[in-house]
């Protein structure tokens with residue numbers, strides 16, 4: 001059975017809202033990337049070296065990342081040989097299968113958040129300015145609240161004007177209390193306060209916002225270190241997650257940011273925001289394959305339910321939805 005057909009069975013049978021979110025959020029990438037792949041397989045009569053070269057180019061343009069593209073092309077060539085595939089049309093399904101394989105091959109790292117069964121879970125959000133930290137915290141607050149958890153937010157961006165208010169707007173919207181101090185105060189002190197509040201209110205989850213920009217990068221990294229130290233000291237084992245937020249629309253630049261943050265702090269997971277805003281959604285694969293950090297959530301829009309747990313099959317379905325739908329005729 002072709003992989004498209006399998007996907008169709010496992011995914012569209014449960015045409016749930018999450019699958020729809022992926023499909024909708026990946027519209028730009030689907031139109032661009034899958035459109036090109038479609039055009040490619042229509043133009044070629046056999047699967048030859050030129051075919052693979054063009055495919056390589058399409059994948060690079062989709063921001064899949066050079067190393068990952070090379071690996072993917074190698075595996076595709078082997079698979080095409082092994083199955084003796086002659087018809088370029090058939091390769092499409094194999095591409096989608098290999099994309100899922102590459103994603104899932106990532107050494108068993110879980111894409112689930114490390115949530116404590118008992119007691120407080122502290123999640124620290126880091127990333128450069130404008131990537132979507134505060135928005136992601138709002139969306140996650142909404143998600144946890146829907147699951148019946150008691151959530152608090154800590155307004156750790158005391159630097160940027162309006163940052164505290166922005167988090168408060170999210171807090172009001174999703175019904176979560178925000179612990180804050182005045183603009184310009186010490187973010188480590190905000191964290192200390194927030195942890196005491198979380199303990200006394202018996203909160204399940206504390207979501208900690210941080211600044212994306214300070215006077216300079218060194219200051220930013222020092223501040224993050226200090227914030228982290230306070231959290232570690234007040235709650236043994238915390239922070240339970242350090243989530244790096246990356247903006248999918250910045251492409252390969254996101255990979256560079258990730259490498260910089262990885263050097264100074266233990267990033268445990270990535271949230272890739274604004275996947276809906278790019279035609280180059282292949283960046284998910286580059287991040288996974290080249291950084292070895294799991295993408296735990298993807299942002300597929302600006303609304304509170306537009307943050308979804310990353311799922312390689314739903315992602316690939318989003319990329320090839322039209323072909324998958326057609327796959328049994």
Ligand SMILES: Nc1nc2c(ncn2[C@@H]2O[C@H](COP(=O)(O)OP(=O)(O)OP(=O)(O)O)[C@@H](O)[C@H]2O)c(=O)[nH]1
Nearest residue numbers: 129130131132133134135212273274299300301302
């Ligand atoms: N389309 C889209 N927009 C998003 C998504 N996530 C965040 N945004 C938008 O990106 C912009 C920046 O988001 P913020 O949450 O303020 O980013 P930040 O990292 O907190 O930025 P700083 O506080 O300046 O460090 C906002 O306009 C958000 O609405 C997403 O998944 N999709």
Ligand SMILES: [Mg+2]
Nearest residue numbers: 133134157163
């Ligand atoms: Mg912010």
